[in-house]
Amino acid sequence: MYYILKREDLRPWLEAINREYTLFVPRTRDGFGPYEGELYLEGKTRLSAKEFFLPWREPLLVYEARPGALPKVVEGPAEQRVVFGVRPCDARGVILIEKVFSPDPFWQKRREATSLIGLVCEEPGTECFCWAMGVNPFSGEGLDLVLVPHEEVYLVKVITEAGKKLLSLSRAAEGGEEAFLSREKEFKAKFPVSPALEKLREKDLMTIYEAPFWEELALPCLNCGACTFLCPTCYCFDVQDEVVGSEGVRVRLPEACMFELYSRHASGHNPRRSPMARFRNRFMHKFKYFLDEYGEPLCVGCGRCNEECPANINLWDVVRAMSEV
Amino acid sequence: MSTLTEKIREAAQKVLAEGLAEVVLGYTQGSLPYRNRVTAVNTPEETSRLIWPSFGVLNPANVLHKLKGKKVALISPGCVSRAVVVLCQEGQVKRDEVYLLGVPCPGMLDPSKVRDLGKKILRVEDDFKEKVLVVTSEGEKIVAREELLRQNCLECRHPTPPVYDELLEGEARKPSPSPYQKVEEIEAREVSARWQWFQEAVVSRCIRCYACRNACPLCYCPTCFVDDSRPQWVGKTRDPVDTALYHLVRAYHLAGRCVDCGSCEAACPMDIPLRLLTKKLEKEALSAFSFESGLDPEAPLLLTTFREEDPEDFMITQELKALGKI
Amino acid sequence: MSWEPKIIAFLCNWCSYAGADLAGVSRLRYPPSIRVVRVPCSSRVSPAMILDALKSGADGVLVSGCHPGDCHYLTGNLYARRRFYLLKKLLEFVGLDPERVQFAWVSASEGDVFAKVVTEVTDRIKALGPNTKFRKVLRVEGKS
Numbered sequence: 163m164y165y166i167l168k169r170e171d172l173r174p175w176l177e178a179i180n181r182e183y184t185l186f187v188p189r190t191r192d193g194f195g196p197y198e199g200e201l202y203l204e205g206k207t208r209l210s211a212k213e214f215f216l217p218w219r220e221p222l223l224v225y226e227a228r229p230g231a232l233p234k235v236v237e238g239p240a241e242q243r244v245v246f247g248v249r250p251c252d253a254r255g256v257i258l259i260e261k262v263f264s265p266d267p268f269w270q271k272r273r274e275a276t277s278l279i280g281l282v283c284e285e286p287g288t289e290c291f292c293w294a295m296g297v298n299p300f301s302g303e304g305l306d307l308v309l310v311p312h313e314e315v316y317l318v319k320v321i322t323e324a325g326k327k328l329l330s331l332s333r334a335a336e337g338g339e340e341a342f343l344s345r346e347k348e349f350k351a352k353f354p355v356s357p358a359l360e361k362l363r364e365k366d367l368m369t370i371y372e373a374p375f376w377e378e379l380a381l382p383c384l385n386c387g388a389c390t391f392l393c394p395t396c397y398c399f400d401v402q403d404e405v406v407g408s409e410g411v412r413v414r415l416p417e418a419c420m421f422e423l424y425s426r427h428a429s430g431h432n433p434r435r436s437p438m439a440r441f442r443n444r445f446m447h448k449f450k451y452f453l454d455e456y457g458e459p460l461c462v463g464c465g466r467c468n469e470e471c472p473a474n475i476n477l478w479d480v481v482r483a484m485s486e487v
Numbered sequence: 488m489s490t491l492t493e494k495i496r497e498a499a500q501k502v503l504a505e506g507l508a509e510v511v512l513g514y515t516q517g518s519l520p521y522r523n524r525v526t527a528v529n530t531p532e533e534t535s536r537l538i539w540p541s542f543g544v545l546n547p548a549n550v551l552h553k554l555k556g557k558k559v560a561l562i563s564p565g566c567v568s569r570a571v572v573v574l575c576q577e578g579q580v581k582r583d584e585v586y587l588l589g590v591p592c593p594g595m596l597d598p599s600k601v602r603d604l605g606k607k608i609l610r611v612e613d614d615f616k617e618k619v620l621v622v623t624s625e626g627e628k629i630v631a632r633e634e635l636l637r638q639n640c641l642e643c644r645h646p647t648p649p650v651y652d653e654l655l656e657g658e659a660r661k662p663s664p665s666p667y668q669k670v671e672e673i674e675a676r677e678v679s680a681r682w683q684w685f686q687e688a689v690v691s692r693c694i695r696c697y698a699c700r701n702a703c704p705l706c707y708c709p710t711c712f713v714d715d716s717r718p719q720w721v722g723k724t725r726d727p728v729d730t731a732l733y734h735l736v737r738a739y740h741l742a743g744r745c746v747d748c749g750s751c752e753a754a755c756p757m758d759i760p761l762r763l764l765t766k767k768l769e770k771e772a773l774s775a776f777s778f779e780s781g782l783d784p785e786a787p788l789l790l791t792t793f794r795e796e797d798p799e800d801f802m803i804t805q806e807l808k809a810l811g812k813i
Numbered sequence: 814m815s816w817e818p819k820i821i822a823f824l825c826n827w828c829s830y831a832g833a834d835l836a837g838v839s840r841l842r843y844p845p846s847i848r849v850v851r852v853p854c855s856s857r858v859s860p861a862m863i864l865d866a867l868k869s870g871a872d873g874v875l876v877s878g879c880h881p882g883d884c885h886y887l888t889g890n891l892y893a894r895r896r897f898y899l900l901k902k903l904l905e906f907v908g909l910d911p912e913r914v915q916f917a918w919v920s921a922s923e924g925d926v927f928a929k930v931v932t933e934v935t936d937r938i939k940a941l942g943p944n945t946k947f948r949k950v951l952r953v954e955g956k957s
Contacts, residue, residue, distance in 0.1 A: 192692070192757065208756065209694070218694075219724040221953050236953060288519065288607050381553060382525040382545070387696035388756040402723050406869070406951050415724045418696065423714045437553065472698050472754030473545060474517035474524040673906065682908030682946060689907075712861060720861045728949040732864050735903060739860050742899045764903065771902045776895065793891040795881065801901050802894075803875075803930055804917040812933070813926050 163326070164342055165318040165334040167309070172316065175332035176201075179244050182331070183277075186214070188247040203247060203311075205287055206464060210394035211252040214245055215259070215272045220414040222268065222401070227408040236411075238271040244328065246279045251290075251462040253280055253304035254297045255394030261456050262397060268414070277324050280305035282345075286352055289465030291478075293353035297462050300346040310345050317342040356478075359459060361485035362449055370450055371442070373487040379480055380441035382473040387418030389467035389475075390444065395460045398424070419443050445480045491539035491590065491615060494655045495562055498588050499534040507652075508560035508586045512547040514540040520611045521598040525550055537562070541596045541613040544637065544753035546570055548704035551580060559585055564592030565659075566639075566748035568648030569781025570704040573744050573788075579707060582784050589651025591659030594632070594640035599758065601635055604628055616658070639749030639762055642666040649782045667770045670763060689764075690730045692757045695723070699761050700737060702754035705744050712736060738764035743772050743789025746781040818872035818938040822847040822931075823858045827885040828920045829877035835924030843928040844935040847875065854878065854886055855916075856893035860900045863914055867947040873938040877917040877930070890918070909947060912937045 167175065176197060179185050185197040193209030225233040256278075263269040282299045283290070292299055302308040306325030310317040317338040320326045362370075390396040400417035403410050417424055420441070425434040434440045452460035461477070468476050499511040515526040515536045523540035525547045539562075547561055548570040561567055568587050574580040593615045602608060605623025612620040619635055621628045633641075640646075644666055646659040673681060697713070700706045713721045713733055720736070722729035738761075745765040752762045772778040775798050778789045799805050807813045824830040830851050836843065848871075852858055855878025863874045876897065878890040897916045905911040915934050919927045 219726070219952075224951075224953055285606070381527055381550060384545075384549070384698060384701035384754065386698035386701040386754065387694075388698045388754070391694050391696045392756060400723060404722055404724070404726075404949075404951060406949055409951055411951050411953060413724060417723075421697070421714075468518065470756040472702055472750075472756070474519075474522040476518040479518070670906075676908075678905075678908045678910065680908070681906065685907040718865070720865055722949070726949065726952075728868050728947055731907075731947065732861075732868060735864060735907065736861050739900060739903055742896075742903075764906070767906045768899055768903060771899055775898060790892065790895060793888065793895055795891070797891070797894055798898055799881075799894055799918075801898055802916045802918065803934060804919065804926065807929065807933060813929050 163320040163336070164339040165320065165329060165336055166338040167316040167318050167332055167334040169314055169316065171333045175334075176246060178331040179246070179328060183242050183244045186243060186245045194245065194247075197246075201247075203281065205283065206249045206251070206466075208392065208466070208470070210255065210392065210464065210466070211245055211248045211278070212255055212259070212394045214243070214276055215256055215269060216263075216397060216399065216416060218415060220268060222412045222414055225410050225412070227410075233412075238268055239275055241275065242277070243275055244277045244279065247281045248278045248305065249464070250280050250282060250299035250301070250303070250305065250308065251292045251297055251464040252394045253278055254292075254462045255464075257304040258395050258456075258458065258460055258462065259397045277306045277328060278304065279325070279328065280308040282308060282310045282349075284311050286349070287465060287469075289468040290463060291353065291356075291465060292463035293350055294356045295459060295461050295463035296359070298346070298350070300342070300349065310342055312338075312341055312345055317345065356481075358481050358485040359449075359453075362453060362459075362481070365450075365485065365487070367450055367454065370484050370487055371446060373483070375483045375487065376438050376442045379475070379483060380438040383420075383437065383441045383475055384473050385420045385422075385437045385440055386472065387420055388470055388472060390418040390420060391416055392466040392470055394462055394464055394466070395448070400424075419447070445484065449481055449484055491655070491657055492537070494657070495537050495539050495588070495590070496534045498653065498655060499528060499537055499560070499562075500531040502560045502586060502588065503528070503531045503534070507558075509557045510554055511537065511560045511562070511588075512550055512554070513537045513562035514543040514547070516540075517542070520608050521596075521601045527554065539590065539615070541611060541615075541619070542598050542601075543595050544598065544750065545702055546704040546748040546750045548574065549702060549750065551585070551704075552707060560588055561585060562590060563587045563648050563651060564590045565643060565645040565648050566592075566746050568650050569645060569746035570748060572650050572781040572784050573705055573746060574707075575784040576786065576788055577744075587648065587651040587653075589648040589654040591648075591654070591657040592640075592643075592646040593658065594636045594643065594646065594660045596632070596635045597637040598753070604630070637749055637753070638669070639747050639752070642669070642766070643747065644779070645782075650784065667766065670767050670770055673763060673767075685731070686727065689734055689759050689761070690727050692759050693725065693730045693734065694757060695725060695730065695733070696756065698754040698756060699751035699759075702750040703741070704748065704750065705741060705746070706737075712740075734761075734764060738768060741765050742768040743778060744780055745769060816939070816943065817844065818846050818935060818943070819870065820847045820873040820875055820931075820934060820938060821866040821871045822849045822875040822877065823852050823855070823862070824849055825855045825878040825885075825890075826851055826853050828879035828883060829855075829917070829927065831921035832877075832919040832923050832927040835921065836927045837924075839924045841924055841928040843931040846935045846938075847931055854884065854889040854893070856886075856889035856896070858893070860896070863900070864947070867913065867944055868949045870944070870948050872941075872944040873913045873915065873934060875915045875917065875930070875934050877919045877927075880918040880920055883920060910941050912941055913944060
């Protein structure tokens with residue numbers, strides 16, 4: 163089902179949603195926050211919508227150092243949340259992470275409590291390559307509604323029943339299918355298709371792993387966590403106990419495979435001791451291990467890593483080297 | 488091509504050919520018009536990769552630890568030279584294991600200032616003197632270099648390397664007449680306003696990716712205090728107290744060592760003004776102890792020495808004594 | 814009962830700890846606000862220890878060592894003085910109430926000075942109120 167929403171009707175719609183649900187929007191280029199009037203729609207945010215499902219700090223259980231006190235599992239957020247302005251690449255990231263996290267009760271709870279309203283980019287960003295990673299931003303995958311900015315309106319595609327219900331709070335009128343589909347075609351034409359992924363599927367894992375190019379490509383890498391923390395598909399986590407006095411909370415938080423501590427064993431042994439080994443692991447995970455296991459790369463082409471990497475490591479340099487070894 | 492680039496390639500070829508070094512560390516063009524990348528060059532043929540960058544925002548001295556055992560030449564503007572000097576003072580690098588190809592630095596441009604000039608940046612042409620031509624998807628702009636310079640370059644006290652083995656010809660920026668202006672702006676605020684600034688500009692923005700720490704050429708501890716688990720000084724989440732503690736101790740650990748190369752700030756994916764913390768300590772070291780880092784490989788470090796007349800009026804006993812209470 | 818601050822006092826083994834002992838032996842009165850941690854030298858105290866005390870719930874921190882020239886290790890306190898100067902400036906800069914972190918020289922014979930210092934530090938921290946800025950609180954609800 164396709165609809166047309168006038169741009170001036172966007173705010174009233176958001177206000178209406180905000181009255182019935184807890185609404186989150188992209189507030190600035192930095193990222194999302196509760197809707198309080200601020201709205202950033204010029205491009206994707208620095209921090210992805212991943213944080214709604216894998217938050218920066220997820221309490222799992224609370225406990226007390228008192229005889230007879232049992233640890234209590236923390237109940238996740240109960241209220242229904244709506245996130246507006248999710249870029250389709252971020253939504254696709256949720257689908258990819260779900261392949262791993264679907265049995266996790268904390269993940270499930272957050273998924274059930276959250277509706278996503280997608281917003282396709284006006285123009286692909288400088289470093290964007292969604293389509294090259296097999297992501298069609300117009301498909302609405304992982305979203306309840308998808309909006310496409312077009313002239314003075316938003317073209318809206320309804321994906322789920324929940325999305326339909328949300329849209330009923332607006333003044334959107336039926337129509338716009340043709341324009342939607344032609345925008346989709348135009349957009350797709352802007353992305354060159356890369357043969358790299360197909361080649362990677364065929365490549366022998368150990369050939370890539372042992373290739374000589376890793377040292378050279380990893381040289382400038384700082385092994386910081388900027389790429390993994392900004393990435394909408396990186397899902398590795400750490401579990402920590404935060405204790406104050408006799409009370410504690412066990413929390414889950416994002417962790418980066420780039421950190422030495424991430425792969426250090428309790429014995430002190432670290433199978434990925436060298437910075438190069440950690441660099442290699444991130445790309446092997448995304449473009450070989452995950453690809454072999456689930457049939458798709460663990461990347462949605464949002465380009466955040468390329469844009470923000472302090473050392474200017476470019477994902478395509480690595481993917482190309484991996485596919486051509 | 489800028490003449491500095493030509494001079495760098497020529498000098499690098501000579502260094503490699505004459506065996507003065509096995510590797511040359513410098514910059515090459517990055518994947519975007521406003522990004523440059525640190526690169527290592529092993530043969531005279533490869534030197535064509537080297538450039539004098541407009542956006543050489545990371546300090547190549549940071550990569551030295553990956554090249555241990557090799558004699559390394561570094562393309563060294565002031566801050567690179569000074570970082571190597573501190574590494575020498577701290578016994579991390581031997582002075583005769585590095586060859587400093589000094590460059591009188593005209594200052595570098597801030598990638599985010601350039602990025603903000605248009606939707607898509609297609610090309611950047613820098614004359615390394617006065618003007619920068621930026622070609623964007625919306626058209627061309629000519630901007631005064633001064634407006635696009637990185638903050639640390641605007642505040643740089645040593646654009647010409649204080650220590651080098653060979654100094655290329657060229658014109659450096661003049662040392663900044665007001666290096667501590669931004670620091671003083673914060674100092675002038677009330678306590679609560681300063682705390683608010685710290686929370687909003689630093690603590691709440693930090694995602695704990697440690698890019699600032701890892702980008703720093705002087706952060707080389709085998710185990711950083713944030714990675715200690717017994718005791719665990721710093722919790723790992725974005726808790727505001729843990730994050731504040733991280734930033735305070737990180738900055739403090741650079742007291743008397745930081746050479747203000749600005750790598751931390753450039754590396755930060757969240758644009759946190761990290762340099763203000765280290766710059767504040769630099770200012771205090773200069774005013775209270777007449778100390779500047781990275782000028783002499785033989786000199787003692789700020790915190791491994793003292794003077795009898797060091798200030799102590801900040802101590803409560805001295806305060807009470809002055810008031811006649813004790 | 815009025816609120817009493819909790820102050821962590823890092824006292825050097827050779828001077829200030831003995832000074833505190835003398836204050837006790839001399840039956841001098843001072844507020845029961847300090848919790849003493851005995852350290853070999855004031856230069857043993859790192860900024861992380863001071864901040865960790867605040868983070869863990871202390872309302873203030875007092876570090877006290879030998880007078881210059883009296884250090885058991887000859888110069889430990891002189892190194893410490895530089896470090897503490899810079900730390901104090903940094904804490905001031907970020908707006909962490911500067912009065913919460915105090916440094917002192919107290920010799921083994923200065924029981925009276927020790928009592929006065931603790932009284933003064935306690936008064937100042939009382940005026941500031943409990944440490945809420947830099948105390949870690951366990952939050953159970955997750956962020957977004």
